[in-house]
Structure formats: C-alpha cells, structure tokens
Amino acid sequence: MSEILTSLLILTGAFFLLVGTLGLLRFPDVYNRLHSVGKASTLGVVSTLLASVVYFWAQQSTLSVKQLAIVVFLYMSSPVGTHMMARAAHLIGIPLAKETQRDDLKKRRGSVPANE
C-alpha cells in the first residue's frame, strides 16, 4: 500500500516538474514563465517530498520532520520570491506579451515614483 502511494507521489512530482519546465520554455513572456515556475514546479517538489515522508514512515517508522519543514518553507518562499521577481521585472520595464488585456500595476504606478 505504502509502496503504491510512494511510487504514485514520486511520479506525480516528476510529471509536475516536467510540466512546469515545459511552461518555462513555451510561455510568451516572463510573467507567464514565473507563473509556471511558481506553481507547477513547487507542486512537483512538494509531491516528491511527501513521497519521501510516506516512504520513510513506512520503511523506518520515523516521521521525518525535515521534509515537512522543507514543504512549509517552500510554500512560504515560492510565492514571495516569484512575486518579488515579477515586480522587479515590471519595474525595469520588461514588456508584457501582446495578448495581455490589462496592466493594473502600470496604472497604479502612474502617480507613484518608480523607486517609491
């Protein structure tokens, strides 16, 4: 039972990592690429870490808190890092993809100086 769960979680993690990297290669501009990295790749890593938690729980009957700490840290750090990088890209004026409908940050920054 735990073998099936571990294998399933490992394969799910590898699949989401591959999907995230394919999005990184295929998306048209940097904001879409950051979206792909921040969600799909993080989900892949977290799934792999949960697989290792299940595996070591079943094999050595130790609850490895370290993997859970990495999961918590990734869930906190990935949105922050991705958001900071997207904001920096917008501040240094990297153009959006031409399919983009609206740009609220540009509208808001019209009255505020660029370096706050």
Place this chain on the structure above:
Amino acid sequence: MIQWAADVSMLVIGVSLLLSLWRVLIGPSVPDRMAALDAATANVIAGIVVFAIRDDTLDYIDSALVIALLSFVGTVAVAKFLAKGVIIERDSD
C-alpha cells in the same frame, strides 16, 4: 516498484533540469534567467529527494534543505538588486 518509479522519475527530472538550463541560456532578460534558475533548483531538490528514497537513507535531505534556503535568498537578492540597484538599504544614507 519504488525502484522503478524512482528510476523513471530521475530520468524525467534530469530532462526537466536540462530544459530549464536551456532557458537559462536563451532567456532574453535577467528575470527570465532567474525564473529558470528557480525551476532548476526545484528540479535539483526533487532529484536529491528521489535519490534519498532510492538509496533508502535520510542523509541527503539536509542538502535539499540548504539548497532551498539558498535559492530563496538568491532570488530575493537578485530581485531587490534589479528593482532598486541595492540589496541592503540603509536609512542613514
């Protein structure tokens, strides 16, 4: 079965790592390259964890934790440097 799944996913993660390094090479701007390095770091962490499962040892998990921490600090430092030109702001200046 776990061995087979670990082998297959090591292959997939390796291919994904190479593809993200390709985006590091061709990325037209610095945030593109930084996003690709984030993806590469995620792939490296997952590879380390799968390798730990495959070898049935908990010793490799520490390096995954260290790489996750360093990746976050590096991303924040590069983002602040790109946005403001300084990483650590001092109020006294």
